[in-house]
Amino acid sequence: DAGVTQSPTHLIKTRGQHVTLRCSPISGHKSVSWYQQVLGQGPQFIFQYYEKEERGRGNFPDRFSARQFPNYSSELNVNALLLGDSALYLCASSFGFNEQFFGPGTRLTVL
Amino acid sequence: AQSVTQLGSHVSVSEGALVLLRCNYSSSVPPYLFWYVQYPNQGLQLLLKYTSAATLVKGINGFEAEFKKSETSFHLTKPSAHMSDADEYFCAVSEGSQGNEKLTFGTGTRLTIIP
Numbered sequence: 001d002a003g004v005t006q007s008p009t010h011l012i013k014t015r016g017q018h019v020t021l022r023c024s025p026i027s028g029h030k031s032v033s034w035y036q037q038v039l040g041q042g043p044q045f046i047f048q049y050y051e052k053e054e055r056g057r058g059n060f061p062d063r064f065s066a067r068q069f070p071n072y073s074s075e076l077n078v079n080a081l082l083l084g085d086s087a088l089y090l091c092a093s094s095f096g097f098n099e100q101f102f103g104p105g106t107r108l109t110v111l
Numbered sequence: 112a113q114s115v116t117q118l119g120s121h122v123s124v125s126e127g128a129l130v131l132l133r134c135n136y137s138s139s140v141p142p143y144l145f146w147y148v149q150y151p152n153q154g155l156q157l158l159l160k161y162t163s164a165a166t167l168v169k170g171i172n173g174f175e176a177e178f179k180k181s182e183t184s185f186h187l188t189k190p191s192a193h194m195s196d197a198d199e200y201f202c203a204v205s206e207g208s209q210g211n212e213k214l215t216f217g218t219g220t221r222l223t224i225i226p
Contacts, residue, residue: 042216056213102154
């Protein structure tokens, strides 16, 4: 079975731009979570979606938004990019039992 | 609120020596606890998890961890370090049920193996 996939792998944006990151969960997984990992730190929780409903939101500004589609894939959107948004964005999916499977991440650089 | 503290951002051990990575947690409910390993420029792979069953948990690659409620600890150990163990390790805690599984991570411990 394919694992969690994320696209793109890398991207470079400039301040003020908008970005959309995509995630496809493992087949059969209905929950998708997003995390931000700044260099040198642990991942920070951004959002969780389960059955297309938002189940949790971390301490991030409203510039961050997400959605989950009927096929359980998900998008993370970030508006008005700041230099501090440069990070590795990780997507994780789960079937339940609190075990989350992580994708390889999208490396976002904001110039 | 849940939190995780990993003592020691960098740990160095000799090849063949015991690996001990420390993790203490704070949680208002019985926690689920996890150790993940992160390979360079990649996502996270689950090493092992504690979900209120046996307190000594065995994981992949010879790692194990013991849940000690009285010490609020979940330290990761491996009897004999191998060069391939050199990576970054994260401890994480979750209080959620299915559909509400927010993970709170520690700041990570980078493990270096000395030949």
